[in-house]
Amino acid sequence: MKVGLVDDRSFDLDKLQAIVSSIEGIEIVFSTLSAEEAYEHIKKKTIDLLIADIEMPNLSGYEIADIIHSHALNIFVIFVTGNSGYAVHAYELNVHDYIMKPYTKERLIKSVERLKEKSKKNDIAGRLYIKQKNDIHIIQKKDIIFIERSGRSSTIYTTTTEIKTYLTLNELEGELRERDFIRSHRSFIINIQYIKNFSLYAKNSYMVAFDGIEEQAMITKDKVDYLQQYYF
Known part of the structure; x- marks a missing residue:
C-alpha cells in the first residue's frame, strides 16, 4: 500500500x-x-x-x-x-x-x-470475471477504460488489452456499480478516471478521448452536464 x-x-x-x-x-x-x-x-x-x-x-x-x-x-x-x-x-x-x-x-x-x-x-470485489468459451478472463475493474456495444458483442477496453464478450451493457453495468463508471451513451460505459477531453460530435453528443488509448467513446450532452455537476 x-x-x-x-x-x-x-x-x-x-x-x-x-x-x-x-x-x-x-x-x-x-x-x-x-x-x-x-x-x-x-x-x-x-x-x-x-x-x-x-x-x-x-x-x-x-x-x-x-x-x-x-x-x-x-x-x-x-x-x-x-x-x-x-x-x-x-x-x-x-x-x-x-x-x-x-x-x-x-x-x-x-x-x-x-x-x-x-x-x-x-x-x-473489484474484479470482473468474463467467461469466453474455454477461457475465463479476470479483469481489474480499475483497469477498465471503457466498454462499447457493437452488434451482438461488447468490447472491454482496458489499459493493456481488449476483450470481447456476449454480455450486454445492462449486464456489465450491473457488475460495475462503482462510482467511477457511468453509462455515457446507449452503446458505451466509461470510466471517468481516464477521461482526457470531450469533443463536440453532434448537437447532443460528444466524443470522449482517454489517457493511454487511441480508441474513443461517445457521451450525450446530458451526461456531460451531469459529470460537470457531480464529478468535476
Missing part, C-alpha cells in the same frame, strides 16, 4: 513517519510539511492512503479530503488531528478514521492494518 503523509509540524510528521514506516507492506511515497505538495501528488494518483493533519496553512487536510471525495479518487484518508470539530464532516467525506492527538503508536497501526484488510476485500 502506497502512503502519503502531511503535517505542517515537524515533530508530528516525524512521529507519523516513524510509525507508518514500521508497518509491513507499506511504502511511504511522500512525507511533507506542505499541503500543496501533498495535493500535487494526489492529482497524479501516486498513493492509496493519505494520512493528514487537518488544520494547515493555505490548504487544509479537510479541503484535500473534500477534493478526493468530490473527484471520486480511489484514495483512503486518515485524519490525525488535535481538533475534534471536524469529526462529523470527516465521516460525511467517507474518511477511514479520525485519530485525535496525542495518540499511541498502537492506535495508528491498528487503523492502518484495518484498512489493509478492507483493501484486500475490495480487491477481490
Whole structure:
C-alpha cells in the first residue's frame, strides 16, 4: 500500500513517519510539511492512503479530503488531528478514521492494518470475471477504460488489452456499480478516471478521448452536464 503523509509540524510528521514506516507492506511515497505538495501528488494518483493533519496553512487536510471525495479518487484518508470539530464532516467525506492527538503508536497501526484488510476485500470485489468459451478472463475493474456495444458483442477496453464478450451493457453495468463508471451513451460505459477531453460530435453528443488509448467513446450532452455537476 502506497502512503502519503502531511503535517505542517515537524515533530508530528516525524512521529507519523516513524510509525507508518514500521508497518509491513507499506511504502511511504511522500512525507511533507506542505499541503500543496501533498495535493500535487494526489492529482497524479501516486498513493492509496493519505494520512493528514487537518488544520494547515493555505490548504487544509479537510479541503484535500473534500477534493478526493468530490473527484471520486480511489484514495483512503486518515485524519490525525488535535481538533475534534471536524469529526462529523470527516465521516460525511467517507474518511477511514479520525485519530485525535496525542495518540499511541498502537492506535495508528491498528487503523492502518484495518484498512489493509478492507483493501484486500475490495480487491477481490473489484474484479470482473468474463467467461469466453474455454477461457475465463479476470479483469481489474480499475483497469477498465471503457466498454462499447457493437452488434451482438461488447468490447472491454482496458489499459493493456481488449476483450470481447456476449454480455450486454445492462449486464456489465450491473457488475460495475462503482462510482467511477457511468453509462455515457446507449452503446458505451466509461470510466471517468481516464477521461482526457470531450469533443463536440453532434448537437447532443460528444466524443470522449482517454489517457493511454487511441480508441474513443461517445457521451450525450446530458451526461456531460451531469459529470460537470457531480464529478468535476
